[in-house]
Amino acid sequence: MKISIITACYCSAGSVAQTIRSVLGQSWGDIEYIVVDGNSTDGTMEIVREYEPKFQGRMRWVSEPDVGMYDALNKGLRMATGDVVGVLHADDAFQDDGVVQRVVGAFDDGTDAVYSDIRFADCAGRTIRYYSARHWRPWMLQWGYMPPHPGVYIRRECFGRLGDYKQGYHIAADYELIIRFLRKSRLRARYLPVCAVEMRMGGKSTRGWKSNLVLNQEIVRGNRENGYLCCLPMLVPKYLFKVFEFIIPKARRVLGTGKGERS
Numbered sequence: 001m002k003i004s005i006i007t008a009c010y011c012s013a014g015s016v017a018q019t020i021r022s023v024l025g026q027s028w029g030d031i032e033y034i035v036v037d038g039n040s041t042d043g044t045m046e047i048v049r050e051y052e053p054k055f056q057g058r059m060r061w062v063s064e065p066d067v068g069m070y071d072a073l074n075k076g077l078r079m080a081t082g083d084v085v086g087v088l089h090a091d092d093a094f095q096d097d098g099v100v101q102r103v104v105g106a107f108d109d110g111t112d113a114v115y116s117d118i119r120f121a122d123c124a125g126r127t128i129r130y131y132s133a134r135h136w137r138p139w140m141l142q143w144g145y146m147p148p149h150p151g152v153y154i155r156r157e158c159f160g161r162l163g164d165y166k167q168g169y170h171i172a173a174d175y176e177l178i179i180r181f182l183r184k185s186r187l188r189a190r191y192l193p194v195c196a197v198e199m200r201m202g203g204k205s206t207r208g209w210k211s212n213l214v215l216n217q218e219i220v221r222g223n224r225e226n227g228y229l230c231c232l233p234m235l236v237p238k239y240l241f242k243v244f245e246f247i248i249p250k251a252r253r254v255l256g257t258g259k260g261e262r263s
Helices: 016-024 044-055 069-079 099-106 138-143 156-162 173-184 209-225 237-255
Strands: 003-009 031-037 059-063 084-087 113-121 127-131 152-155 189-200
Touching: 003 016, 003 069, 003 099, 016 031, 016 044, 031 044, 031 069, 044 059, 059 069, 069 084, 084 099, 084 156, 099 113, 099 189, 138 173, 152 156, 156 173, 173 209
Parallel strands: 003 031, 003 084, 031 059, 113 189
Antiparallel strands: 084 152, 113 127, 113 152
16 A cells, blocks of 8 residues: 655754654655645755655655645645555654554555544653544534544545635644535545654644634534534534543653653
8 A cells, every 4th residue: 555645844954854754754655645835935945855866766756835734735636646545744754663554554445544543842842732533523623623643544546536625724634624524425434543743732623722723613514514514613612622642641641651652
């Protein structure tokens, strides 16, 4: 099985090398790595070109202006030739070298998508928030719950049938896509009980209350566009559960049983 990993980046010179190394180190050999750059001016592409020979023909890239992250991801989808597609943002890294191999092992003839856990870490690698999809179900999308996008892998042919990331969304086009794919179209999805990706706090959806407001407005929009009742008050309860995603890692550090910590 060939896996296409897409990294969309813009002025990511401070973090993209770690992202690339985490792809390069994967034990699964049949990986096509696609980097879509938004015409960076900070040296990002110099780093990409430095690592390109190490992929021995398995890396493809483009650097040109775009109209945002989801435009970049759609470019990556059009470039992809793998059986399955996943996204790894330029501020993120695979949790360990065996992630893609475990994802491949979770796919069978009856599986269209695989989803897993991620964690948010500080600069020392300590888990600040552990985002688990273990108890997620498609109906929860109507209430603001989704499996973490960097932990989701989908068969490429599904994008050909169901479309790509909708333009006009600033933060939640991935949320809308998951509604459209996993709930409305009922793709056959399977949970993989592993931490797939280490992320940094401070992404578009975690930058403050204004970003959270835009995120929630777009979650409401994504549900409604796909025929599901949703409004802002319906999204409030998710924050009560999100608190535990921060509390539990802290408690585990105190007890010395940190889950997914960097070794």
